[in-house]
Amino acid sequence: MSATDPTPAGQVPDAAGHFGRFGGRFVPEALVAALDELDAAYRKAMSDESFLAEFDALLRDYAGTPSLLYRAERFSAKIGARVLLKREDLNHTGAHKVRNVLGQALLTRRMGKRRVIAETGAGQHGVATATAAALFDLECVVYMGEVDTQRQALNVARMRMLGATVVPVTTGSRTLKDAMNEAMRDWVANVDDTHYLIGTAAGPHPFPEMVRDFVRGIGDEARAQCLDLTGALPDAVAACVGGGSNALGIFHAFVPDAGVRLYGFEAGGEGVETGRHAASITGGTSGVLHGTRTYVLQNADGQTIESHSISAGLDYPGVGPEHAWLHDSGRATYLPVTDAEAMAAFELLCRTEGIIPAIESSHALAGALKIAPALAAELGREPVIVVNLSGRGDKDVHTAGEYFGILDREQ
Amino acid sequence: MSRIGVAFDKARADGRAVLVGCMPAGFPTVEGSIAAMKAMVEAGVDVIELEIPYSDPVMDGPVIQRASDIALAGGVRTADALRIVEAVAATGAPVVTMTYWNPIEQYGVDAFARDLASAGGTGLITPDLIPEEADEWLAASDAHGLDRTFLVAPSSTDARLRMTVEHCRGFVYATAIMGVTGARSRTSDAAPVLVARVREATDLPVGVGLGVGTGAQAGTVAGYADGVIVGSALIRCLLDAPDEAGGLTALRALSAELAEGVRTPRP
Numbered sequence: 001m002s003a004t005d006p007t008p009a010g011q012v013p014d015a016a017g018h019f020g021r022f023g024g025r026f027v028p029e030a031l032v033a034a035l036d037e038l039d040a041a042y043r044k045a046m047s048d049e050s051f052l053a054e055f056d057a058l059l060r061d062y063a064g065t066p067s068l069l070y071r072a073e074r075f076s077a078k079i080g081a082r083v084l085l086k087r088e089d090l091n092h093t094g095a096h097k098v099r100n101v102l103g104q105a106l107l108t109r110r111m112g113k114r115r116v117i118a119e120t121g122a123g124q125h126g127v128a129t130a131t132a133a134a135l136f137d138l139e140c141v142v143y144m145g146e147v148d149t150q151r152q153a154l155n156v157a158r159m160r161m162l163g164a165t166v167v168p169v170t171t172g173s174r175t176l177k178d179a180m181n182e183a184m185r186d187w188v189a190n191v192d193d194t195h196y197l198i199g200t201a202a203g204p205h206p207f208p209e210m211v212r213d214f215v216r217g218i219g220d221e222a223r224a225q226c227l228d229l230t231g232a233l234p235d236a237v238a239a240c241v242g243g244g245s246n247a248l249g250i251f252h253a254f255v256p257d258a259g260v261r262l263y264g265f266e267a268g269g270e271g272v273e274t275g276r277h278a279a280s281i282t283g284g285t286s287g288v289l290h291g292t293r294t295y296v297l298q299n300a301d302g303q304t305i306e307s308h309s310i311s312a313g314l315d316y317p318g319v320g321p322e323h324a325w326l327h328d329s330g331r332a333t334y335l336p337v338t339d340a341e342a343m344a345a346f347e348l349l350c351r352t353e354g355i356i357p358a359i360e361s362s363h364a365l366a367g368a369l370k371i372a373p374a375l376a377a378e379l380g381r382e383p384v385i386v387v388n389l390s391g392r393g394d395k396d397v398h399t400a401g402e403y404f405g406i407l408d409r410e411q
Numbered sequence: 412m413s414r415i416g417v418a419f420d421k422a423r424a425d426g427r428a429v430l431v432g433c434m435p436a437g438f439p440t441v442e443g444s445i446a447a448m449k450a451m452v453e454a455g456v457d458v459i460e461l462e463i464p465y466s467d468p469v470m471d472g473p474v475i476q477r478a479s480d481i482a483l484a485g486g487v488r489t490a491d492a493l494r495i496v497e498a499v500a501a502t503g504a505p506v507v508t509m510t511y512w513n514p515i516e517q518y519g520v521d522a523f524a525r526d527l528a529s530a531g532g533t534g535l536i537t538p539d540l541i542p543e544e545a546d547e548w549l550a551a552s553d554a555h556g557l558d559r560t561f562l563v564a565p566s567s568t569d570a571r572l573r574m575t576v577e578h579c580r581g582f583v584y585a586t587a588i589m590g591v592t593g594a595r596s597r598t599s600d601a602a603p604v605l606v607a608r609v610r611e612a613t614d615l616p617v618g619v620g621l622g623v624g625t626g627a628q629a630g631t632v633a634g635y636a637d638g639v640i641v642g643s644a645l646i647r648c649l650l651d652a653p654d655e656a657g658g659l660t661a662l663r664a665l666s667a668e669l670a671e672g673v674r675t676p677r678p
C-alpha cells in the first residue's frame with residue numbers, strides 16, 4: 001500500500017484486531033473472555049452518546065483539553081522549520097496519557113470492575129492511572145520495573161500520594177517489559193474484578209485500537225488548530241514512539257491526508273548500531289510480544305533483548321502493531337534518535353522557549369530538527385512541522401540534571 | 412493414535428491418571444535437565460512436558476520464571492531443546508513440548524514441527540496461542556503428525572471451549588486455576604467443573620495443571636482428570652537443593668510420591 005491510497009483507517013484493524021500481518025491476540029485462554037468483554041464494552045461505549053459526552057466533559061473540565069497548538073518561534077528559528085508544538089505537556093498529570101486513562105477508567109466503571117492495574121515505565125501512565133483511580137474511587141496497583149522506580153522516584157511518590165500501590169518489579173531487566181509481564185500475571189489471576197489499564201497502543205486486541213481511539217483527540221485537535229493557525233495542513237507531523245500511543249494519537253487524523261508526512265521517532269539509545277537502543281521498528285524484527293504480533297527486539301531464538309534508552313517511557317523492546325503496519329505500508333516513516341540527540345533538543349527547547357519537555361518528547365523535537373533540512377530542500381521553503389510535545393519534563397529533572405552535570409553535589 | 416494417547420489409554424485401563432512432569436529445557440544445564448527428566452521417568456513420571464524457556468513467560472509464576480532465567484542465562488537455545496527431546500524420548504516416555512509462541516515463530520513454524528517430529532516429540536502445548544491465531548501451526552502439526560494441545564480455562568465460554576477442543580489432538584490442557592503456575596496449598600474447586608465441561612465436548616483425555624504439589628493433591632486431581640500435570644513443585648526440588656545430587660534425590664522422591672498419588676484417585 002502506498003501513501004497515496006485512500007485512508008486505510010476504515011479497514012484496519014479487522015474484527016480480530018489485525019493490522020495487516022500485525023496485531024491480533026496471543027494470550028492465555030484465561031484472558032480471552034475478559035478481552036471479549038472489554039471489546040464489547042468499548043464498542044458499545046463508542047456508539048453511546050452518553051459515554052462520549054461524559055468522556056468529552058472529563059477531557060475538557062478535568063484534563064484541560066483541547067491542549068494548545070503553540071508556534072515555537074525561537075525554537076523554529078534555530079532549526080529552520082516552522083514548528084508547532086501540540087502542548088500535551090499542559091494536560092492534567094503532565095502528558096497525553098491522561099486521555100487514554102480517563103477513557104479506560106470510564107469503561108472500567110461500566111464493566112462493574114472495582115480494581116485497576118497498570119504497568120508503567122516513566123511513571124507517567126502510572127500517575128495518570130492512579131489519578132483516575134482516585135477520581136473514580138477504584139483500587140489501583142501499578143507495576144513498575146525496579147530500575148524505573150529509581151530513575152523516576154518522583155513519580156513513585158506521586159502515585160503513592162494518590163493512593164495507589166506501587167509494586168517494584170525485580171524480574172528480567174526490571175524495566176517496562178517486565179512490569180508488563182507482572183501486570184499480565186496479576187490480570188490472569190484477578191480478571192473477574194480487575195481491569196488491566198494498558199498504557200499504550202500495544203498489547204492484545206482490542207487494546208491497540210481502543211487506546212488509539214481514546215487518544216486520537218490529539219490529532220483531531222491539532223489538525224483543526226493547524227488549519228486555523230496557518231490556513232493549511234502541516235507538511236509533517238512528528239512524534240516519539242515508545243509503545244506508540246502519543247504518535248498514533250496525533251497521526252490518526254492525518255492518515256487520510258496524503259500530503260502530510262508522518263514521522264515516528266524511536267529511541268536510538270546509544271545508537272542502533274551499538275545494540276543498546278529501543279528502536280523496535282528500525283532495529284527489530286517481526287515477532288510476538290505481550291499479546292500482539294509486531295516488531296520486537298529479539299535474538300534469533302525469539303528471546304526478547306533488553307532495550308536501552310535514557311528515556312524510561314521509550315525503554316520498551318516492542319511497539320504497537322498499528323505502527324508496524326504503518327511502517328510496512330509506507331504511510332509513516334520511523335527513524336531513530338539517540339540519547340545525545342534527544343538531550344540536545346531537550347536543552348534547546350528549555351533555552352529557546354522556556355518549556356522543559358519530557359525526555360520522551362525530546363526525541364520528537366530532535367526528530368523535527370533532523371528532518372527539517374531535507375524537507376526544506378524538497379519543498380523549497382521552510383516546512384511546517386507539528387510536533388507532539390507529549391509530556392512535560394518535571395519527572396526528568398533528576399536524569400537531565402545528572403546528564404548535564406548541573407546538580408550541586410549532594411551532601 | 413499418538414504415543415500420548417497410548418499412555419492415557421493404558422492408564423485409564425489401569426484405573427489411574429497419567430502423571431505429567433514439567434521441566435524447562437537447559438535447567439540447570441542441558442545435561443542437568445536431561446538427567447533430571449530421566450530421573451523423573453525412572454521414579455514414575457509417565458509423560459515429560461519439556462518447557463522451552465522464554466524470556467517473558469506471562470503464564471508462569473516465580474519458580475518456573477527463575478528456572479527459565481537460569482536456563483536462558485546458561486545459553487540454552489531452541490535447537491538444544493530439540494536435542495533434549497531426543498535424549499529423553501529415548502527412555503520410551505512420551506515427550507511433549509510446551510512454549511510461548513514467539514520462539515516457535517522465530518524458529519520457523521514448519522521447521523519446528525519437522526524437527527520436533529524427527530526428534531521424537533509427540534506435540535506442543537501452546538499457552539499463549541489460541542486456535543484463532545494458529546493457522547500456521549494447524550497446518551504444520553498436520554503435516555508432521557504432531558499433537559496440538561490448546562488450553563481451556565474456567566472463564567472459557569461453552570462455545571469457545573467446544574471450538575478449542577475441536578482443534579486439540581492428543582489431550583486437552585485444563586488450566587484449573589485462574590492464575591500463573593506455582594504450587595498451591597489447595598487445589599482448585601473450579602477444576603472438576605471445568606473437566607466435566609470438557610468431557611461434554613470431547614472424548615480426548617483431559618490433563619489438569621497449575622497448582623499440584625503433593626501426592627495427596629495428585630490423588631484428588633486423579634479423581635476427576637485423566638492427567639495430572641506438575642511443574643513448579645518438581646522444579647523447586649532442584650532449585651532448593653544444595654547440590655545436583657541432592658536435587659535429583661528430592662526430585663525422585665517427589666516424582667514417586669506423585670506417581671503413587673495418581674494411582675490412588677480420590678473420588
Ligand SMILES: Cc1ncc(COP(=O)(O)O)c(C=O)c1O
Nearest residue numbers: 124200242243244245246313391
Ligand atoms: C511524555 C511521554 N511521552 C511518550 C511516552 C511513550 O509512550 P507512547 O509511545 O505510548 O506515547 C511516554 C511514556 O511513558 C511519556 O511519558
